[in-house]
Amino acid sequence: MHTPEIIAQHLLRQSNKLDELCAQASAQVSARSFSMHDGDRVYAPLVGHAIFEQGSVAAQDLIFQIPENLKFEVERVQFFVGFRLKTTNADVDGPSERTFRPCVFTHYEQANYPRVQYDPASMDVLIQISETYIDAKGQSRSRVLQNMPTPVAHFYSGAISMRQTSSNFAAPNNADLYYANFSFPSGFLFAKPWELPGGSSVTIKVSPIFAGVRFDPAYNTSAPNVTALNEYRFTAVLDGFKRVTP
Numbered sequence: 001m002h003t004p005e006i007i008a009q010h011l012l013r014q015s016n017k018l019d020e021l022c023a024q025a026s027a028q029v030s031a032r033s034f035s036m037h038d039g040d041r042v043y044a045p046l047v048g049h050a051i052f053e054q055g056s057v058a059a060q061d062l063i064f065q066i067p068e069n070l071k072f073e074v075e076r077v078q079f080f081v082g083f084r085l086k087t088t089n090a091d092v093d094g095p096s097e098r099t100f101r102p103c104v105f106t107h108y109e110q111a112n113y114p115r116v117q118y119d120p121a122s123m124d125v126l127i128q129i130s131e132t133y134i135d136a137k138g139q140s141r142s143r144v145l146q147n148m149p150t151p152v153a154h155f156y157s158g159a160i161s162m163r164q165t166s167s168n169f170a171a172p173n174n175a176d177l178y179y180a181n182f183s184f185p186s187g188f189l190f191a192k193p194w195e196l197p198g199g200s201s202v203t204i205k206v207s208p209i210f211a212g213v214r215f216d217p218a219y220n221t222s223a224p225n226v227t228a229l230n231e232y233r234f235t236a237v238l239d240g241f242k243r244v245t246p
Contacts, residue, residue, distance in 0.1 A: 078187035133200035
């Protein structure tokens with residue numbers, strides 16, 4: 001026969017469990033009430049980076065892991081590239097840069113046109129996407145989403161309408177207005193959201209086929225500056241939502 005003390009301990013544990021369940025239910029109701037979307041999903045893009053030295057051809061994997069307790073839905077994939085200066089001679093080139101600045105993929109419109117880009121930096125890569133997940137029978141499955149590595153140009157992430165400067169230095173306002181807008185397309189959109197269940201993962205293999213060598217425009221020559229180097233950062237974005245309820 002249980003003593004009053006043992007009964008009280010059982011009741012206290014039950015009460016604590018009920019409090020935890022109530023807190024979880026309250027959080028889920030709050031998420032449904034304040035979400036800008038369907039009420040059961042929250043905007044949560046997944047972002048990954050890979051760093052490449054100039055001239056690199058070594059592939060790198062970006063791995064996105066989905067937590068066990070939620071489901072993720074990818075609506076689009078986007079890719080971006082940036083660069084920064086790294087130097088082996090700070091006395092000549094100044095200190096290496098700490099932050100990355102946007103640059104271009106080689107398929108961008110007028111990517112390396114000298115009157116648009118005075119600090120040449122560009123990159124071209126191949127993309128291979130695969131996923132690993134647990135099927136209904138509890139078996140681990142992996143699949144590649146493409147038959148072969150795909151040029152980054154096919155993911156519609158390149159900038160368009162890069163601004164063109166005047167071709168007449170005597171009349172700098174005489175610019176081609178057709179290129180007066182600079183914007184990024186919406187990336188590769190899925191007709192139906194790509195569902196990633198909890199515990200699954202996505203691997204994006206990035207294989208550079210061109211990572212431009214830095215040129216110093218002050219020398220007005222095609223010879224590269226051997227002490228000033230480009231370092232590139234490739235960014236992949238899985239744009240989508242996480243479900244806040246099972």
